[in-house]
Amino acid sequence: MHALASSRRPAYPPNPLIRPASLESHDDPLAFVTRPPLHESPQERQARLRAEHDARLHSEAIDAKLSLERDQIRRRKAAGEVKLLLLGQAESGKSTLQKQFQFLYAPHSINNERTSWRAVIFLNIIRSIKVVFDAVFLNLDLREQAHSNQRRPASSTSNISDDVIRLDMINIKARLEPFLQFEDRLASQLIGGIQLSSATPKKGFYVRSGWQWNLPHRSDRSHTDITNLGRPSTTELDEMTEPILGILIECGGEIHTLRTHAFVQRLIQSRKLKLDEWSDYFLVNIRRIATPNYMPTDSDILRARVQTMGISEHQFTVSQNGVGAGSSLPWLLYDVGGSRGQRHTWAPFFEDATAVIFMAPISAFDQYLDEDYRVNRVQDSLELFGQIVENELLRDVHMVLFFNKADILAKKLEQGVEVTRYITSYGTRPNTYHEVCAYFKEHFMKMCTRADKKHAEAKAAKLAGKGYIHSSSSTQIHRPGAMKNASSSKQSNANGKDNINGKKDVNGKEREKDGPKEEYKRALFTHFTSMVDTKSTQKIIVAVHDSLLRESLKHAKLL
Ligand SMILES: Nc1nc2c(ncn2[C@@H]2O[C@H](COP(=O)(O)OP(=O)(O)OP(=O)(O)O)[C@@H](O)[C@H]2O)c(=O)[nH]1
Ligand SMILES: [Mg+2]
Incomplete structure (x- = not known):
């Protein structure tokens, strides 16, 4: 009653002090809000009409786009997409x-895309080496700290061997430095120059899906990055990875030495160093990868890790x-x-x-x-x-x-x-x-x-609201026919x-297809x-x- 009354036109005349006279209507609040300014100059009027015209065109374009999308979805569905x-x-x-x-x-x-995956694989290898060095030096530091807490004499054997390991690792790291220094360049090329605050600074970098499809010569693109931003062209990426491969070839043996070093092996076995599956895969395969004309295999591509x-x-x-x-x-x-x-x-x-x-x-x-x-x-x-x-x-x-x-x-x-x-x-x-x-x-x-x-209960409640009877079992609902979607x-x-x-149903038969009761599963x-x-x-x-x-x-x- 109240709602009806409030939607009626007010019985009293509009107050001219509150609502100035309008050509369109005295009562319509929309007309009041959208009325032209009272003392509009011809130029202002022209500018306003132009802006209104542009806004109308924009709105019509959005409507047309939405309608097109709806049509596309309908057609795709009809085609069984x-x-x-x-x-x-x-x-x-x-x-x-x-x-x-x-x-x-x-x-x-x-x-x-095969060549382009080299950039991701090289970056995976660089990150993996860094993870190994981080674990090595952290564990050496911890051991040194524990050692000094025990106040053992400086000539203790374990300390000497740790010093040798540390020196070994420092030397390996120095020899790998020319390869490791490509990290930022590779990452920024793959990311496409976008600044990202990665959620996983320890090992991850995000790449917009579809980075590898920006091939200038491709006409049969079967992928669309629907959240696309500027990305480097693949040729640019490929050109960049050539000299990196040259350096990797020179230090591939050193990476192998690192991966098979007794101290690194001990850390892996004691689970003080947990390498991600892809890290270990590329380090183990380094001799194959660090070769001239290296081209990623299917297995390499499957293992290559980029966060979407x-x-x-x-x-x-x-x-x-x-x-x-x-x-x-x-x-x-x-x-x-x-x-x-x-x-x-x-x-x-x-x-x-x-x-x-x-x-x-x-x-x-x-x-x-x-x-x-x-x-x-x-x-x-x-x-x-x-x-x-x-x-x-x-x-x-x-x-x-x-x-x-x-x-x-x-x-x-x-x-x-x-x-x-x-x-x-x-x-x-x-x-x-x-x-x-x-x-x-x-x-x-x-x-x-x-x-x-939960879905069954919600559906039953909905049907109950429409006059259908809800069964005593919470997983059963009464309804007039089979469910809309057979799945x-x-x-x-x-x-x-x-x-x-x-319940095995090899033939994919529908249960209780047309029965009055049907479980929601x-x-x-x-x-x-x-x-x-x-x-x-x-x-x-x-x-x-x-x-x-x-x-x-x-x-x-x-x-
Ligand atoms: N060994 C092994 N590795 C796998 C398997 N599935 C995925 N991986 C590896 O796990 C890593 C992560 O896989 P992705 O497919 O990138 O993971 P994702 O779900 O797309 O991750 P986000 O893009 O971050 O959401 C890759 O290096 C894969 O090679 C598996 O079944 N076995
Ligand atoms: Mg992903």
Whole structure:
């Protein structure tokens, strides 16, 4: 009643002192606010009309752009386009998976980029050497301090050997200096001159995704950096890496001496020096890399580490019946930066997503976030996964969960690293690969079940509001027909395994399709993966592709 009354025209005449007379209307507050100035000169009037005209054009341009985007989305959907989001914390392997897609579906494009990857690899090597020296000198300093605290005589043997080690290391460092000094130049070339306050100064540098695609001669660009800023041209990068390779060739032997030095080996074995997987890979392979005409191999490219900043879109044309045969579908793959500071940028991409591949690096149980050293990385991954599956916009989206870095997990467990030391809830369970995988999987599954329950409750509440009856079970809802998106009611797995509810449905049949009751449980596909293993990863990609394709075709028919 009150609302109605207040929206009526006031019964009393407008107060001329408060609201001066207007040609358009006495009552309209908008007309009052937007009225022209009372004593406008002809020039002012002309300028105002021009500004209004420009603003109108600008507004119309925005409307047209939005409408075009909506049309494009509608057309893409109608064409069965698959929009795939790669999500997960930093270092979880998203960009590595994107590279595997590229190897599989656009191998020519990665060949065009091959030379450019040298810059990243050289920078990875420089950073790794610095990490080794930091650990070496820190540990030598600590030992010296401990030694002097014990007030041992200066001639003690361990002190003498430490002095020899220190001298050794100082000499190696001096010989590597000409190579190490390229760090800033390489980093600034890759970053494209953008000043960044990196969240991980200890080892990381951010690069806008797509830096390697700025090839002037390429016309078949299959990637777009949608948050693009100026980047160096690839030829510039390539020219720059030639002399660096020359210097690397001269000091490659020295890097090998450093990596195999007895003191460095001791630090690695005692876990006082933890080299990232890519660091160790490049140091171990230094003799192969430090050679004339070095060209990165597929494996080198997969291992090369750059932190993604922003979101990059990759387009692939994927054939319907396995690779290279039959008709094809456009796939859009979005690779995002996974550090905490970047996660807020993901949300706009949730709308219209066909599927999410969430990467959970299960080897990281003994690691902590670079952004917050108090947070265990597996814990962060689990919480992040919880937020993703609970997100309302992703409610009916096809979910694929990759328990990644399984190779590193196996290696750590073999070396005797105990999960329970870092994740106390693991308790006295056997420290075996099988048990650890099952334990982590169970926790991620619980997150999904919890999210499903919440979605079901929300949906039931909504339906109850519309006059439908809510069943007593919180995971069941009554509704008139099948769910709009088949993926939300399906439990299929391309391999017929690893289904969230333990129900295998190799044929991908829908449960209770047209029944009046239907549980809300989304399709979730899980795989234990090693992204650097091309053969197994590509098999998994094809399996995921096939299952997504079935869903997307079904979805397209519904439009
Ligand atoms: N050994 C091994 N290394 C992996 C695996 N997955 C990724 N890596 C390596 O881990 C590093 C980080 O992987 P990225 O793909 O760059 O991680 P990301 O999720 O894109 O990280 P951000 O861009 O920071 O969000 C790379 O050097 C990869 O080669 C894996 O399964 N096994
Ligand atoms: Mg990345």
